[in-house]
Amino acid sequence: MNPFSYARAGDAVEALRLGHRNAATYLGGGTNLVDLMRERVARPDALVDVTGLSATIEETEGGGLLIGAAVRNTALAEHRAVRSRYPVLARAILAGASAQIRNMATVGGNLLQRTRCTYFYDTDGSRCNKRARGSGCDAIEGLNRGHAILGASSACVATHPSDMCVALAALHTIVHLQGSGGARTLPFGELHRLPGDHPELDTVLEPGELITAIELLSLPFASNSTYRKVRDRASYAFALVSVAAALEMDGGRITDVRIALGGVAHKPWRALKAEAALRDGPATEQSFRDAAIAELADAKPLRDNGFKVELAKRVLVAVLGDLAGAVA
Numbered sequence: 126m127n128p129f130s131y132a133r134a135g136d137a138v139e140a141l142r143l144g145h146r147n148a149a150t151y152l153g154g155g156t157n158l159v160d161l162m163r164e165r166v167a168r169p170d171a172l173v174d175v176t177g178l179s180a181t182i183e184e185t186e187g188g189g190l191l192i193g194a195a196v197r198n199t200a201l202a203e204h205r206a207v208r209s210r211y212p213v214l215a216r217a218i219l220a221g222a223s224a225q226i227r228n229m230a231t232v233g234g235n236l237l238q239r240t241r242c243t244y245f246y247d248t249d250g251s252r253c254n255k256r257a258r259g260s261g262c263d264a265i266e267g268l269n270r271g272h273a274i275l276g277a278s279s280a281c282v283a284t285h286p287s288d289m290c291v292a293l294a295a296l297h298t299i300v301h302l303q304g305s306g307g308a309r310t311l312p313f314g315e316l317h318r319l320p321g322d323h324p325e326l327d328t329v330l331e332p333g334e335l336i337t338a339i340e341l342l343s344l345p346f347a348s349n350s351t352y353r354k355v356r357d358r359a360s361y362a363f364a365l366v367s368v369a370a371a372l373e374m375d376g377g378r379i380t381d382v383r384i385a386l387g388g389v390a391h392k393p394w395r396a397l398k399a400e401a402a403l404r405d406g407p408a409t410e411q412s413f414r415d416a417a418i419a420e421l422a423d424a425k426p427l428r429d430n431g432f433k434v435e436l437a438k439r440v441l442v443a444v445l446g447d448l449a450g451a452v453a
């Protein structure tokens with residue numbers, strides 16, 4: 126680890142001022158950033174601790190929730206309104222990491238945690254375009270069992286690691302940001318990027334821009350939502366494939382549905398094709414399977430991860446079956 130300065134901000138204005146003055150990196154719970162510093166993937170000269178930002182969860186006038194960037198993952202998963210109105214979010218958070226890590230991890234940090242591609246972390250021996258643009262990607266011809274099957278590029282096949290973000294992608298979520306140009310909001314689906322020619326950029330954030338909150342818009346049928354994660358171990362492992370979904374039905378017909386997949390792409394993957402195939406149709410195993418096939422039609426598996434294509438289809442069918450059964 127190289128030497129760095131440390132300062133703690135009491136609020137967003139102070140964080141921006143300190144961050145701008147020192148070209149600093151923001152520090153949430155540190156559960157990802159400190160590992161990246163230890164592994165010399167990240168070498169910030171200055172840290173601004175942003176755990177003093179808002180840590181409240183408030184009802185909005187529109188019937189949603191405004192969640193401060195410094196809210197810890199445990200507090201969010203345990204919140205009564207989250208558990209009853211957005212159970213997919215509580216389940217996704219609880220499927221990630223460990224209790225100790227969730228106690229430390231913040232909402233802002235979870236959104237911006239970096240890929241778990243082993244080549245990205247291997248600063249001594251591996252080429253990685255995400256770590257050093259233009260250096261090459263050793264995952265493409267390497268051990269790529271955990272890598273992307275959708276939306277990858279010839280520069281990067283890494284996947285996004287967050288469980289929480291898959292749930293946020295399925296819900297109707299807005300990200301609140303503050304930067305040197307003022308405050309702005311972003312639909313959650315526009316925050317993370319596909320790799321293209323610039324895999325070093327995970328998001329569309331401007332340098333120094335701060336996440337101040339996320340907002341869950343009202344989505345009444347999200348009370349019928351869930352998250353399922355398939356991984357190599359029952360705990361303490363990242364997703365091979367995960368599915369977040371919410372389903373609204375009228376009799377045997379689907380009136381609305383929202384789906385996102387995890388473990389398959391460089392960003393949480395909103396399954397718009399599957400949603401379109403399902404909306405206004407019957408809730409049957411065949412329609413679920415057809416929707417899954419439509420979503421995965423463009424999958425381009427690598428040498429070791431072809432199994433993810435069928436796995437994603439099967440998990441999606443199972444999750445939709447559970448949700449349809451829950452409201453039948």
Ligand SMILES: Cc1cc2nc3c(=O)[nH]c(=O)nc-3n(C[C@H](O)[C@H](O)[C@H](O)COP(=O)(O)OP(=O)(O)OC[C@H]3O[C@@H](n4cnc5c(N)ncnc54)[C@H](O)[C@@H]3O)c2cc1C
Pocket residue numbers: 150151152153154155156157158159160175194220221222223226229230231232233234235236237238239286287288289334335336337361362363364
């Ligand atoms: C052993 C282990 C297992 C794990 N397993 C899982 C898992 O199964 N599923 C899963 O989803 N996650 C898992 N995680 C990852 C964990 O969820 C993340 O490390 C955590 O969410 C990051 O939050 P943090 O507050 O600690 O972020 P930090 O490490 O502090 O920061 C992460 C990034 O966010 C930036 N940042 C932080 N706050 C802000 C802000 N307000 N505005 C702008 N930028 C900000 C930082 O600059 C940094 O780039 C695991 C982690 C470990 C160590």
